[in-house]
Amino acid sequence: MNIAIAEVCYIAERAGAAIMDVYAGDVAVELKEDNSPLTAADKASHQVISRGLAELYPDIPVLSEEGKDIPFSERCRWERFWLVDPLDGTKEFIKRNGEFTVNIALIEDGRPVLGVVYVPAQEKLYWGVVGEGAWVKSKGQEAQQIQVRRIAPEQGLTVVMSRSHPSPELAAFLENIKVAEALPVGSSLKLCVVAEGKADLYPRLGPTMEWDTAAGHAVVVAAGGTVATPDDAPLLYNKENLLNPFFIVRAAAE
Template identity: 50%
Template structure:
């Protein structure tokens, strides 16, 4: 199925969901709160419906979605391939109306994200990738949310990442800049050879991962909780752009509670890629570079 997957179909589903989301975004809407206190809007629900229905028409694979039913690991562990969906990543950004939220669709195979679409409808930015076929960024113009024209598509990365030197660009969360992340950033100047005056860039949702994929940021440390659906689609784009999302826990198999200050900008040869469809869907800490 991956060989025959037409990314244009997946992109079309993301665009349809984005259009429906923007119709709600541009009016007053109610906000509910789930059991974990995270916000939920009408837009999350509508996007989930559109994506789920669309994906089932492409391929009747299982769907793991933030807004879907809780699927026991005993059932999930037998999945060789499935869709991993976050109808809106950055619901807090959606509620604030700052535009930095995304529609996310990923295809996972044997624990690896092999295709992904990330669409930021308020910004008109569309990213997609399929394993072996490259990663791309497209500009979606107008309110009809049609697929980008050829002249509006660029292959990723758009620029080379900096590894050391003046102004290493670090992207971090607007809503979750915790003490551990601040310590990580501070330690760069002391332990990364040749790094001076790192520049901090803040952005919401999965846009942080794709900034590294496109080369507008050099490193994204996430030393705070995320779920698999928060990262899967953007992670596929990161990997196909020649970068990687590395797990950054102090011991393999456990999520660290303290930053590993021994390797603040990690030797990637000693780190493992993030894995998906784990028994616990909570991601470990990770670093994208």
């Protein structure tokens, strides 16, 4: 793959430090054209990641939420690119609940093959390379390899759900599942919770963008899980419309 995953992790950590510099002060919030929030932390993280990746891999283009206005006529020729969300969970950042992340993914032929998810407020780092494995490292601890757990539906499932985006579609979906525990979690941490074996299922039956999911998607697959649409089609990236379809993240079937 010729990608130094440790260097990408370091870029994510530096971006997280830039976010925390803003987090420590007063958070000024702007609204984008779609009325979603934007802070100085989003912008600072975007600059750190864009510059860091450009220095290391000048031949690999970057598509970032804060630099997304690249025409599809150009993007459609990309076989390989970085897909970045400099601050996933801006609403969680504004609420100051710590559940926001830095997401960096490498996409090849429409599929995430490498992902880094950093949780700045917890100093916790997830990374995964599809076909090689996934790991988590907490502050002051050694890195630990992670795997999804085996699903046992008859015992009831631990289901991750959005803290900020509940939906009636999700409520209807859960009526047909034996739920033992529901875990409300913010940002791309929802995918990581499944990847590290703390939950069985994350049904996302509401809108997300490609940069929201790509890094966590790679970590889940590297840890042995699956990410697919409700009709079991693959979740693909670099579409003309960057809005994701609904999808379901699953641990391994028993």
